[in-house]
Amino acid sequence: MTPRYAVTPPAPGSLGSDVPDRELLRYLDALIRWKDERRAELDRLDQAALGLEDPAERAAVTPDVTLSMTLWQAVSDRVALILATWDSGRVGEAERRRITTLVWGSLEQPGSRGAGQALAVSLPEACRLSDSLASSLRSRLRLDGADPRAADRLVDLRQQLARIADQVALIPESRRASAAEVHALLERRVEDVAERVRRGGDVGGFLGPLEAEAATTERDLIVAASARAHAKADRAQATREVDELAARGQAVRALAERARAEVRPAPRLGVPDVTALGPVPSDPDGLTAYLYRLARVERALTQAHGEYAAALARRDDLAERARRVHAALTADEGASVAMGSLAEQTREALEARPTDLTRLEALVQAQETFARTMGMSL
Structure with missing residues (x-):
């Protein structure tokens, strides 16, 4: 029977293990469906929470709604890194092992080490926690169709x-x-x-x-x-973190290469290589200093990931805005003729690689301004 709501798919393999391509592909397809379905459900739950008339009831559910959104974003960010490593199936054993490291490695955010609210959970654990929170929120909010x-x-x-x-x-x-x-x-x-x-x-x-x-x-x-x-910040844990950061670094480098090839201007941030830190020390003082340097690598990786992903997201957002304004202008024959040249230039800008984001945004804004002046709804 098909589940009524998004349910975490079973994750393949274990940390750093080699998993067959087909098994990874099935998991990635299921994980992407889970991500999309959960996002739509969270939007409905958020709207239901905002619609509560009793301030006390709204305050009671807000923390879980916020945590659910945070978890979803952490999962979405990790999925982006996995897909960058997957590279449309062009993977060998090394890439497959990096993917399982990304799946089973910690989603802990940089700067959260030692914080009381830090969640050092793996991708499957984060998804299951999201399932649990969504189930609780559905029950408490009594969302239509959620009973x-x-x-x-x-x-x-x-x-x-x-x-x-x-x-x-x-x-x-x-x-x-x-x-x-x-x-x-x-x-x-x-x-x-x-x-x-x-x-x-x-x-x-x-x-x-x-x-x-x-x-x-x-x-x-x-x-x-x-x-x-x-509580287990020992040498074995540090070694595991190095493996995870190495896999993340490879994925972020792939994302950076894609951004530089597909958009202009693209960020020029360096992507640190955690292996440059050398072997994990065994003495307590050395390990403490090493963990501090690991945290800096984490922060740098997250910053690079965010900026390269944002550049690609900007191109996708402009493409969607261009689609909407083109549809609005096409519905009006006179407007379509008047904006024909700009529409063609926009199409060419979108197809160009790398895409000139500055020029594309100017073209889209010009058409949007014209459409709004004509009283069109975008």
């Missing part, structure tokens, strides 16, 4: 409990008792609701709070797992 039959909701809850059990198993045994107790209590409540359903009882008032608590529990466990990851 499936009780049986379907129970299936979703049982799947969520299985994920919670997996997270509980990751907690050190000496500190696992309280989380295991929460999981057991949720299981008993789910079975109680299931029994009420079997008897034909109304469970509408039970499912919403239960879904919200399960979603909160899963989120907290993922965040706790992230905090434990921060």
